[in-house]
């Protein structure tokens with residue numbers, strides 16, 4: 001194998017090949033009955049259920065409606081994580097004292113899986129909108145904070161010196177030197193946040209009673225509708241990928257603007 | 263006014279492990295252009311960083327205008343070897359930052375920026391980002407950014423070290439024009455002997471580590487009596503016997519310092 005980058009054609013071929021093999025194996029296992037059908041539905045059943053859910057409601061809403069309601073809570077959780085995590089990370093990167101105060105607490109808290117907050121989310125917010133937002137927030141917050149902090153901490157020292165030599169006050173230093181210098185790291189963190197937040201979604205929706213992809217899946221599980229559960233999984237996968245692609249593009253755009261290689 | 267004084271300055275790094283400077287004494291008068299030459303690692307950058315306020319002396323005093331330096335500030339503008347421009351700011355915005363920090367009104371800033379751009383022939387690149395410019399152009403921006411602050415002293419650490427030979431010559435000639443037209447106190451670090459002799463009023467020669475000042479040469483009398491500044495081109499000055507003589511003297515002095523490499 002050489003290390004040369006793949007051409008688009010090769011990348012598409014290889015990707016399609018992998019997907020075909022995956023679906024082939026899945027078909028083999030499910031249609032031959034090696035795995036009983038009620039445990040593993042066939043790809044065709046899942047696909048038809050997936051499209052059926054666009055028009056036929058399940059658990060009170062169609063799939064796009066579930067997705068929309070999930071996405072709204074997701075957006076709240078991730079935006080809240082970014083709005084708190086990024087400024088806090090930058091401030092910690094600039095003010096040593098704040099770093100020394102926050103880091104020990106944060107280092108302990110960040111190893112708690114988002115799902116572990118479910119009991120408290122339920123306790124504090126009941127079935128209100130705050131609960132799931134809090135779980136998503138718990139998943140999305142650490143990468144926002146860590147990447148903003150690291151980005152700010154590892155700005156080239158000579159740029160900080162240049163800023164200080166020019167008499168730049170603290171707030172301006174954070175906004176015009178640390179923030180742009182940390183931007184690539186922050187966007188990388190947002191990508192991880194967006195991914196973790198989206199992953200936390202199903203767990204978050206265990207405690208909402210109204211709508212959402214996770215809610216739909218939990219309801220389907222209750223009535224052993226494996227095709228519906230898998231349709232939900234596919235929706236989660238596709239949307240997760242779309243979010244990642246968008247943020248990757250943002251990252252590439254930023255790097256190009258900076259004159260770094262894409 | 264912009265004098266710089268080093269009084270019995272020692273500098274030790276890392277709990278006494280590395281003694282970088284020992285007993286540095288140097289007085290630089292207002293509007294004087296002093297170059298420091300010395301073997302690499304002898305502590306030239308450390309001297310400059312102490313005046314800039316990035317580093318504190320371990321003992322002794324570093325004074326600017328008779329006052330001890332405590333922190334960096336726009337009265338002591340620095341031109342870094344690696345330019346240190348903000349990659350996310352355009353040329354204009356890079357130059358503007360220091361002016362905004364001084365809370366100058368927009369009109370005054372506009373005027374100062376236009377002047378700085380003209381001074382460094384950067385008018386047509388005002389809205390370019392640093393990475394779109396050549397090394398020489400980037401260093402012009404760094405010089406413009408420093409000059410526009412109207413600093414009391416200008417600190418330049420091998421500012422042309424990263425440039426190719428031709429660009430370097432152009433920048434040296436430009437700096438001489440600038441320094442003669444608009445004289446101010448300059449502390450200029452280099453390890454290129456000819457550059458030091460061509461640019462400076464006085465050249466301080468340092469020993470290898472721990473760095474001490476070995477000798478200070480006054481170039482001014484020779485420059486004036488031999489009329490160096492009447493030659494617009496650096497190579498013509500470098501051909502003059504008076505220039506060669508001074509250069510060779512410094513050269514020999516440095517050769518005694520083991521570990522000296524010239525470019």
Ligand SMILES: Nc1ncnc2c1ncn2[C@@H]1O[C@H](COP(=O)(O)OP(=O)(O)O)[C@@H](O)[C@H]1O
Nearest residue numbers: 275276280282301302303304305306307308309
């Ligand atoms: N921050 C630092 N920590 C430890 N040692 C340093 C530091 N800065 C410089 N030194 C050491 O001090 C000596 C002088 O460095 P420097 O002033 O950069 O030399 P020059 O600019 O003449 O090449 C070198 O031996 C260098 O390794």
Ligand SMILES: [Mg+2]
Nearest residue numbers: 306307308419
């Ligand atoms: Mg140096």
